[in-house]
Amino acid sequence: MAHIKTGVIGHPISHSKSPLIHNFWIKHHNLDGHYEAIDIPPENLPSALPRLLKDDGYTGFNLTIPHKEIAMDICDEIDPIGQAIGAVNTVHLREDGKIFGTNTDAFGFIYNIKQQFPDYDFTRGPAIVLGAGGAAKAIIHGLLQENVPQIIVLNRTLGKAEALANVDPKVTARPWDDRHDILSNAALVVNTTALGMAGKPPLDLALDKLPTSALVSDIVYAPLMTDLLTHAKARGNDIVTGIGMLLHQARPSFKLWYGAMPAVTQDLEDLVL
Numbered sequence: 001m002a003h004i005k006t007g008v009i010g011h012p013i014s015h016s017k018s019p020l021i022h023n024f025w026i027k028h029h030n031l032d033g034h035y036e037a038i039d040i041p042p043e044n045l046p047s048a049l050p051r052l053l054k055d056d057g058y059t060g061f062n063l064t065i066p067h068k069e070i071a072m073d074i075c076d077e078i079d080p081i082g083q084a085i086g087a088v089n090t091v092h093l094r095e096d097g098k099i100f101g102t103n104t105d106a107f108g109f110i111y112n113i114k115q116q117f118p119d120y121d122f123t124r125g126p127a128i129v130l131g132a133g134g135a136a137k138a139i140i141h142g143l144l145q146e147n148v149p150q151i152i153v154l155n156r157t158l159g160k161a162e163a164l165a166n167v168d169p170k171v172t173a174r175p176w177d178d179r180h181d182i183l184s185n186a187a188l189v190v191n192t193t194a195l196g197m198a199g200k201p202p203l204d205l206a207l208d209k210l211p212t213s214a215l216v217s218d219i220v221y222a223p224l225m226t227d228l229l230t231h232a233k234a235r236g237n238d239i240v241t242g243i244g245m246l247l248h249q250a251r252p253s254f255k256l257w258y259g260a261m262p263a264v265t266q267d268l269e270d271l272v273l
């Protein structure tokens, strides 16, 4: 088999952990290939992405900020997941010469929980989603696929939460100030905002009303143990850190390009953190 070239395109991109993840799996599976980070400004993506795939011999790419929406117009075909989320984070040059796009963020969020808590029942009760950006959109799609009975989205900019609520009657939007009181019958709480991330303000969330049976997830992974997770763990809630979503979202991309479904292992997590 020929050397398989892949990578991640973003702007900026030097911070990306994706090369570490995919090159770890290439080595682990004894494959002939490599994965690199490429910085391309958004105005150049429509010409650069087809050229890299069709002329420069790349098999596929991950796309990250600010390219996930722009790339939709460059793909010849987008699967129903990418269409539902309205963004693609993975492209693949198929044998027929067409550029195929999909989104693996929902998979990453859901399979991280499934690996860490195999008995967690998504149908058990309401999910509270804090934030209404790109990550929230993918996570809500994943939660709906898992038949979560009710999803409540709270966001500083209420209009963005309302836009997400329009996708399905099970999703409702609430003002950001309601976030403390809304926790009383939550089965799952997910922070998808940038709050709590190193260099950003803390997430101000009182957990007093949250049942201790609720699962608490933070998709911020720098730091790994955010204040939200530290407080939730101290009061007895199960917690899910953000690094697993990053690692699991990479799995379907790797499978698409290299043919093998890779595993998320402690070795990989230690390498990436």
Ligand SMILES: NC(=O)c1ccc[n+]([C@@H]2O[C@H](COP(=O)([O-])OP(=O)(O)OC[C@H]3O[C@@H](n4cnc5c(N)ncnc54)[C@H](OP(=O)(O)O)[C@@H]3O)[C@@H](O)[C@H]2O)c1
Pocket: 108, 130, 131, 132, 133, 134, 135, 136, 155, 156, 157, 160, 192, 193, 194, 195, 197, 201, 219, 220, 221, 242, 243, 245, 246, 247, 249
């Ligand atoms: N673990 C993973 O694999 C993974 C994957 C994707 C993203 N992430 C992380 O998730 C976070 C969000 O990513 P994204 O792509 O969804 O970003 P995004 O589209 O820019 O959305 C950012 C969200 O954070 C909210 N926010 C930002 N500053 C705030 C503040 N001061 N007060 C209240 N809300 C605030 C925004 O509210 P407004 O709408 O009101 O601005 C919005 O809901 C980032 O920290 C990112 O690193 C992790």
